[in-house]
Amino acid sequence: MKKKSNKVATWLLTIIIGIIALIALFPLISLIISSFRPSTELMRDGITFSINWSELSLDNYLYIFTQAGEYWKWYGNSLIISGLIIIFSLFFSSMVGYALASYDFKGRNLIFLFVLIIIMIPFEVLLLPLYQLMIDLRLINTYTGIMLPLIVSPTAVFFFRQYAMGLPKELMDAARIDGSTEYGIFFKIMAPLMLPSFAAMAILQGLHSWNNFLWPLLVVRSSDLFTLPIGLATLLTPYGNNYDILIAGAVMTVIPIVILFALFQRYFVAGLTTGGVKG
Amino acid sequence: MINKVRHDVEGFEFERRKNRKEPPPVKKRKRAKSFLNSKQVVPYVFVSPFIISFLILTLYPTIQAFVMSFQRILPGQVTFIGFQNYERIFNPAFFKALANTTIYTVATVAILVLVPMILATLLDSKLVRFKTIFRSALFIPSLTSVVVAGIIFRLFFAESGGSIANQIVGVFGIDPISWQYTGWSGMLLMVLIASWRWMGVNVLYFLAGLQNISKELYESADIDGANVFQKFRYITLPSLKPIIIFVTTISIIGGFRVFEESYVLWQGNSPGNIGLTLVGYLYEQGIQQNDMGFGAAIGVIVLLIIFIVSILYLLITGGFKRGDE
Structure with a gap:
């Protein structure tokens, strides 16, 4: 029963x-x-x-593949920008996170505290001063301007630190005895051990920049520099004469991500639950 | 904390003593190289990208945000105007934005805490099959950009009698509604977009929390003859408290930051400001009207609101008591 x-x-x-x-x-x-x-x-x-x-x-x-040159320009921009952000932010954030976890140095706790504080500060509050800064640096309407605020991600620093905390410090000492430099220890021994965290953060940073909206909306002016979300948003008009590009284009921005998700589910889950607050 | 600092200092002393024993370097270049490779210098090289980006892209803009809020900023001409920006803030448009944002935050917090918690509890049950598939299905919406979500929900809630939303209300004999142009339904659309996109992520947080609950607690409750609801009330809920506090806090912060859900529906021009949010008001004044000083003042107010509300919430729920959460 x-x-x-x-x-x-x-x-x-x-x-x-x-x-x-x-x-x-x-x-x-x-x-x-x-x-x-x-x-x-x-x-x-x-x-x-x-x-x-x-x-x-x-x-x-058919229309989007034959007539909509602009759309593919945006697609290319999004791919390039997301790719570069993944490379830069992983490189810098992993170094920082690794150092915070593996070395005892003056100011370490203070720096870690700043990492946590930045995660808490809403980006929107810094929006106008950052925008003004980009105008002063003449970075409006450039790739650099779009990418700069995302290059060192506090969330990724936090994640790499947590991951590196679990690595055996004995490996570092052994490598030192073998005559390896401190940089060699990181790039040749410790970074490869941190590979799963790189995968998770590549996904978090990539997805975040692929979908990023507010910041590119301010920085980008000319339509040949639009990213996919910005370009698609310009087609959202009350008159709706662009539904062919809009709807097929929307499908094609999501499908690659869903396929990647199916392949690397574990890393998606790890990455996105850290980035719940902020990319 | 104090012990930690002392430990750091001792470590530092130890390093210095150890270094004294090292033989003097032979060549100048070699010395420079070993200096850059010493354990005192290397960590600073590693963290330098963060320090540089912190100073330029966070600290400076944070200070600027406050400074700008006391200025009138015209191209090539910046004047200090005291509290004038703040005096202008409390106008009908701002209060409309504040009301919209507050309603949105309350609604999204309620939905995005309760529903994921129940879903996660169901998913965690031993009885459910195909868990991984369901978990992925709930998660996939978080992969979409807000723009794609906006496109979908605009088409779902199109004015025409043929749209899905109007077909559904039509079953109950209600005339087609122009969802995007009516106050309450505009808000409903914003809340739906956010709930759809964030549901899966929050389910994962709760699932992680559920996995930490010891199975023995449930077993002993079974022996005592507790039913499903009693187990949920007396075991699951108290054990999930830290996760509930965490998810609520990030949802409150996210709620007061709302902008994009509104932008994809109305591009910053909602009829009668039905979709105006605080950050939307900041964008309208600071960027579209190019009144950066006034926009900065709105930003400062948003920061204060988020700060006060989250601190109050954490004080009330005792979220500060556990330092490690």
Whole structure:
């Protein structure tokens, strides 16, 4: 009897959660389906339950691949900027986090305290002074201007520090006896041991900059420097004459990320739960 | 803390003593090299990127934020005007933004704490199958950018009678609603976008918290004959308290920072300011109207609000008592 009621509970719970999971995925699924609908219909009705299945076509995708040169320019910009941010921020943040974990030096606790404070400060408060700074440095409308505030990420520093705390210090001493320099110890011995944390942070930083909106919105002026979110947002007008690019383009900004997520799920989870507050 | 500092000092002394024993370097270049490689210098080289970026990109702008809020900033002409920016702040548009932001924060905090907590508890149950798949499904929305979420929800809630939202209310005999242009439904859209995107991440936080609860507690509760709800009330909930406090705090901070959800719906021009938020007001005044001094003053107020509300929350819930949380 007990066994039977357990089985019922199992299926009941599984079905309830299954429905909730479907609801969570429903917006993306319907976005993908709608991307095959004629853009004129999308503009008229929005996303609808009454889909005319016979009218589904690849037209929006054909259009975006043949006519929408701007879109691919934005895609390229987003790829380059996200790539560079991953490289720079991982390089710098890992060094800082590693040093905070592996060396005893004056001011170490103070620096770590600053890392924590920066994680707490809302970026929006620094928005206007940073914007003014970019104007003064003539970095408005440049890649550098978009990337600069993300180059050393306090969240990543924090994450690398926590990870490096768990590494055996004996390895460092052994390497010193072997005549390795302090830099060699980091780059040749300790950094490779920190590889999983690099993966998690690459995903956090990459996703954050791929989706970053507010800062590029201020810094970028000309449409050939737009990133994907900024470019797509310019197509969001009340008149809605761009739904072909908008909807197929939206699908193509999300799909690569979902595929990456399927491949590297573990690192996504580790990275994003650290970056809940801030990238 | 004091012990820690003393330990650092002793370590430092030890290093100095050890260095004294080293034979004097032969060549100048070699000395420079060993200086850069010494354990006193290397950590500072490693942390220098952080120090430089902290000074230029955080400390300076933070000070500037306060300084600018006392200035009138015109191109090439900056004048100190005392508290005039602050005197101008308390106007109807600001109070509208404050009210919107507060409603949004309360709603998102309630949804993004309660629902993920219940979902995580269900997912953690031994009875549920396909856990990994469900967890991923809940998580995938957090991969989308706010712009993509905006596109989807605009199309879901399009004015036409054919949109999904209007089809659903139509079942109950309600006429099509122009969701994006009505006060309460505009707010609903913002809250929905945020809830959809952040749900999965918060579920993960709660799952991590649940895994730390000892299974023995539940076993002994079973022996005592406790039912599911009693176990949730007397074991799960108290054990999750640190996680609840953490998730609530980041949701409060995130709530008062809201801007993008509003921007993707109205591009900064919501009818009758139904979607105006505090940061949206900062953006409108500081960037669109180019009144940077006034914008900076709004920023300072936002910082104060976030600071006061989170401190109050942590004091009330006792979040400060555990230093390690």
